Amino acid sequence: MIKITFDNGLKLELRSIKGLNKRVYPIIAPEGVKPPFLVYRKSRSKFLKDLSGIITDIEATYELVLISDDYQKLDELETEIKKKLIGVLFKRIGGDGPRINNLDLEELGDEYIYQPNAYKSSLLLTVNYKEE
Numbered sequence: 483m484i485k486i487t488f489d490n491g492l493k494l495e496l497r498s499i500k501g502l503n504k505r506v507y508p509i510i511a512p513e514g515v516k517p518p519f520l521v522y523r524k525s526r527s528k529f530l531k532d533l534s535g536i537i538t539d540i541e542a543t544y545e546l547v548l549i550s551d552d553y554q555k556l557d558e559l560e561t562e563i564k565k566k567l568i569g570v571l572f573k574r575i576g577g578d579g580p581r582i583n584n585l586d587l588e589e590l591g592d593e594y595i596y597q598p599n600a601y602k603s604s605l606l607l608t609v610n611y612k613e614e
Contacts, residue, residue, distance in 0.1 A: 486576050489508070491575030491578075492576070499563060502518060509523045528542075530610075541608065542608070542609055550603075568585065580611035587606070588606040
């Protein structure tokens with residue numbers, strides 16, 4: 483059986499959020515996609531080490547940007563995203579992905595975007611997992 487990567491597991495978890503209608507994209511959303519949608523990107527990743535050297539534990543940071551044309555919907559979706567991510571702590575992400583050993587979720591704030599007349603919410607996810 484092939485294990486899924488953390489990136490694929492994260493995408494699976496986020497796509498399962500009903501209000502996003504599977505509109506979850508790495509790095510940039512396709513042109514013409516209507517809100518709400520979520521874009522994510524890995525901003526950094528590092529292998530951790532102990533006294534014996536490099537180990538298979540990884541610490542990675544992801545930026546998640548939620549776009550919605552309704553502020554109340556933005557708030558509701560952000561709550562669902564946080565619940566979904568916190569719910570994978572000490573579990574395998576995406577069902578068969580890496581086991582999540584630690585997770586920090588930081589809200590970076592909301593803002594209004596004039597073009598395309600939408601609201602934006604940003605989250606910073608820092609996660610520790612073991613690559614198998």
